Amino acid sequence: MKTEDISLFHRIVETGSLVDAADLLNLPKSTVSRRLQTLEDDLKVKLFHRQSRSMTLTASGSHFYDKTQSILGDLEQTMVELTDTEAEIGGHLRILIFPVPQLQDIVTGIFEFMDHNPDLTVELIVSTEPQDMIRNKIDLAFMVEDAFNENEMVAREMLSEVLHFVASPEYLAKAGTPVLPEELSNHNSILFRYPNGRIFNEVPFGNDRTIAVKGNLCLNSIELCLQATLSGRGIAFLPIEATHEYVERGELTMLFEDVEPYIGKCYLVYPSRRFISLASQRFIDHMMAALERCNSGRGCGREERLRGAIKSWHG
Incomplete structure (x- = not known):
């Protein structure tokens, strides 16, 4: 046998x-x-x-x-x-990645791991659609919070992301600029649907409360949400890293600048019902170290990008 x-x-x-x-x-x-x-x-x-x-x-x-x-x-x-912790490993990894703004940072870390283990083969699946990780033999996934069932998954926090409200000057000229959080309910918000089917219509306002929002457009792509916001379709709650260049150029306006921005999180998750392969364990260790360097600005220039974003947010 x-x-x-x-x-x-x-x-x-x-x-x-x-x-x-x-x-x-x-x-x-x-x-x-x-x-x-x-x-x-x-x-x-x-x-x-x-x-x-x-x-x-x-x-x-x-x-x-x-x-x-x-x-x-x-x-x-x-x-x-x-096994020697420095020894190369083989096998195959299927990795699902939610299209977060740090997608390139994650992929860079994956490529580094492949370079260290040339006998390993990797398949990357970038998607916001629900995936049965067991049935589809997905070994690991990078997903945002609230996008997976915590009872069925083991989750390791990997990245954090600053999010804030933005809208185009054209939309604000037409609909007015909300000053109080309660006024958001009178505006058209661009909604987001998580992979698990949940619509993101209870939006964090700062880090201690949520606001109910509504709108006539729902998307499952951060990039499409950004494009819809630039087109004047409504107010969106988006990562600062994805919007700061447009804010600097005046194509988007950041709202509620006196409110502390919300910190979202991205997790590396895997099914709790499946044993973790040697390749997966090594990969988790590698990514934890690689993205720690990235978060501290030592590995991928992310700190420099965020510094510009936060500077523009403070004005």
């Missing part, structure tokens, strides 16, 4: 079909089927009820899946303990 075949069995369980598992593993369906049959022959039990389009676990298969989760996890942990 091979450990690789047990891991393959887990992928079939998580995707629900041989075809999907074969696609994710980049293997012929016939190879996946043959290796599954070998595993069943070794165990002398039937692991799946095979149907035309899907596969469901037998009672024995369910028991084997539950027990081998911890076994695979213990094996990976043993490899971590025995």
Whole structure:
């Protein structure tokens, strides 16, 4: 019985079909089927009820899946303990990234990790759409707060982002400039939808209260929200790093400048129900160190960009 075949069995369980598992593993369906049959022959039990389009676990298969989760996890942990921390690793990582303003900083850190581990292959998925990380074999994801279920995920805080209210001079000339937070409800706000389906219509005002907003346009892209704001569609709550250049050029106006800006957070998350591979553990350690340097301005120039943004915010 091979450990690789047990891991393959887990992928079939998580995707629900041989075809999907074969696609994710980049293997012929016939190879996946043959290796599954070998595993069943070794165990002398039937692991799946095979149907035309899907596969469901037998009672024995369910028991084997539950027990081998911890076994695979213990094996990976043993490899971590025995392997030189500087040794190169292989394997494949699928990484989901929410299109945050620091996307380039995250990708730069990923490329550095790949350079240190040339035998590793990586697939990057940039999306704001909901993704079943287990079913789609996504190992890790960079997501903003409120965009994932904390009960199903382990989350490590990676980045922070300053957000504030902005609008175009054209919109304010037409609709007026809100002075009090309560006046926001009388304006058209550009709404944002999180990957989990939640609409961001309870907006932080400072760091100690929220304001209910409404609007006739809802988007799931920060870049599109920015473009809609520049087009005079309404007031938006956006990262300062994404808007400060437009504020400096007078294309956007920052509102409520006397209110402390809100600090949003981006997390590195992974499913709590799945063991973490050696590659994933090393990757988490690398990104924590890389983005710490980035946040402190030592690695990617982010501090210089934010300094200009905060300066423009203070006027």
